[in-house]
Amino acid sequence: xxxxxxxxxxxxxxxxxxxxxxxxxxxxxxxxxxxxxxxxxxxxxxxxxxxxxxxxxxxxxxxxxxxxxxxxxxxxxxxxxxxxxxxxxxxxxxxxxxxxxxxxxxxxxxxxxxxxxxxxxxxxxxxxxxxxxxxxxxxxxxxxxxxxxxxxxxxxxxxxxxxxxxxxxxxxxxxxxxxxxxxxxxxxxxxxxxxxxxxxxxxxxxxxxxxxxxxxxxxxxxxxxxxxxxxx
Amino acid sequence: xxxxxxxxxxxxxxxxxxxxxxxxxxxxxxxxxxxxxxxxxxxxxxxxxxxxxxxxxxxxxxxxxxxxxxxxxxxxxxxxxxxxxxxxxxxxxxxxxxxxxxxxxxxxxxxxxxxxxxxxxxxxxxxxxxxxxxxxxxxxxxxxxxxxxxxxxxxxxxxxxxxxxxxxxxxxxxxxxxxxxxxxxxxxxxxxxxxxxxxxxxxxxxxxxxxxxxxxxxxxxxxxxxxxxxxx
Numbered sequence: 001x002x003x004x005x006x007x008x009x010x011x012x013x014x015x016x017x018x019x020x021x022x023x024x025x026x027x028x029x030x031x032x033x034x035x036x037x038x039x040x041x042x043x044x045x046x047x048x049x050x051x052x053x054x055x056x057x058x059x060x061x062x063x064x065x066x067x068x069x070x071x072x073x074x075x076x077x078x079x080x081x082x083x084x085x086x087x088x089x090x091x092x093x094x095x096x097x098x099x100x101x102x103x104x105x106x107x108x109x110x111x112x113x114x115x116x117x118x119x120x121x122x123x124x125x126x127x128x129x130x131x132x133x134x135x136x137x138x139x140x141x142x143x144x145x146x147x148x149x150x151x152x153x154x155x156x157x158x159x160x161x162x163x164x165x166x167x168x169x170x171x172x173x174x175x176x177x178x179x180x181x182x183x184x185x186x187x188x189x190x191x192x193x194x195x196x197x198x199x200x201x202x203x204x205x206x207x208x209x210x211x212x213x214x215x216x217x218x219x220x221x222x223x224x225x226x227x228x229x230x231x232x
Numbered sequence: 233x234x235x236x237x238x239x240x241x242x243x244x245x246x247x248x249x250x251x252x253x254x255x256x257x258x259x260x261x262x263x264x265x266x267x268x269x270x271x272x273x274x275x276x277x278x279x280x281x282x283x284x285x286x287x288x289x290x291x292x293x294x295x296x297x298x299x300x301x302x303x304x305x306x307x308x309x310x311x312x313x314x315x316x317x318x319x320x321x322x323x324x325x326x327x328x329x330x331x332x333x334x335x336x337x338x339x340x341x342x343x344x345x346x347x348x349x350x351x352x353x354x355x356x357x358x359x360x361x362x363x364x365x366x367x368x369x370x371x372x373x374x375x376x377x378x379x380x381x382x383x384x385x386x387x388x389x390x391x392x393x394x395x396x397x398x399x400x401x402x403x404x405x406x407x408x409x410x411x412x413x414x415x416x417x418x419x420x421x422x423x424x425x426x427x428x429x430x431x432x433x434x435x436x437x438x439x440x441x442x443x444x445x446x447x448x449x450x451x452x453x454x455x456x457x458x459x460x461x462x463x464x
Binding site for chain 2 (some may be wrong): 115
């Protein structure tokens with residue numbers, strides 16, 4: 001039997017590159033996405049396309065209504081911030097922070113991995129370009145791993161479930177280059193926090209700015225369309 | 233402003249006693265329950281009654297479909313085991329184990345606490361009567377606390393959210409006595425894994441057996457009805 005991995009997938013370029021890495025390492029992909037009341041629901045469509053592209057053995061989209069808690073621009077009605085330019089990428093914890101989001105996502109991945117008897121979880125977190133999010137840091141992931149080892153039957157029985165974050169210390173440009181080496185079709189991916197009604201990226205939110213800067217630094221063309229002229 | 237706590241509530245006697253403890257300590261209760269495809273959906277009705285009894289500032293019931301993962305008697309169609317008698321309470325990890333359940337529940341509690349700017353979470357886990365569940369052990373909770381301190385804006389800003397498990401080292405009889413001291417109406421609570429269609433406890437599943445033994449050892453009468461004669 002092929003070894004199994006649960007891969008957290010947002011349909012973005014980071015998690016898609018991670019899925020390509022897991023596939024290259026020989027894992028059967030069990031893709032896990034969340035519909036958590038985010039504005040950018042097009043990411044779920046992207047996650048489905050990506051799971052299909054990597055012949056995922058399964059793709060589960062869990063609906064969790066974080067809006068019942070309120071508290072973030074990504075899940076409420078406050079406007080998504082638009083920095084003035086590519087240099088306007090914020091410092092500190094951004095207002096788009098969703099409390100405990102990676103903890104919730106990894107917890108579900110852990111539950112599914114244990115059910116599948118999968119020994120591996122892959123997550124596309126990145127401490128370089130998202131240093132404002134506390135739950136994207138290596139020390140956070142190490143603490144989650146220790147907790148997971150104690151939380152699960154697998155951990156207790158000395159078959160701990162390993163959490164892999166292969167992008168954690170990579171820049172966006174390095175991620176894009178690694179994805180290109182692995183043949184990732186970035187045209188399938190979605191990054192924008194505030195797309196048009198038909199899903200076209202705004203080009204101006206923090207996520208679009210990071211993506212555009214990453215492609216520029218990687219010396220590559222971003223295959224997705226934007227609402228604005230990005231060649232200027 | 234009254235200090236706020238998130239209290240995980242199953243509508244059972246443990247979490248209800250914990251809610252009474254939190255209320256006695258002066259917290260405004262933010263009760264959090266889950267509809268996770270469990271058989272015992274009557275526990276959600278019980279959790280609503282209990283939240284009302286403790287004048288909860290809010291009661292959120294989150295729906296999460298763990299059945300998409302399969303894997304436990306509590307969320308699938310395999311029969312709930314009925315031990316032969318009160319001495320039949322199992323050793324080892326029971327088949328009613330739900331993978332990563334407390335990790336998922338605590339992760340959502342953490343998200344809500346951070347959104348509310350609440351500094352405290354209460355959970356009714358118990359290592360004495362449920363030693364078969366890895367995620368009911370003190371070392372698990374300590375690891376979750378360390379992870380939570382790194383996961384959240386509150387933790388990063390040195391206002392860590394404290395996770396309290398006041399029952400962790402108590403027997404069921406001790407919990408019942410503590411609840412009685414605090415005036416808990418155990419008639420509001422629901423424990424059975426396999427109730428009748430109208431919600432009457434079976435009296436024979438592991439959860440009923442633990443509850444009945446607890447009341448017997450506490451020298452108290454259990455106010456809820458059972459499908460079987462429990463006076464024999």
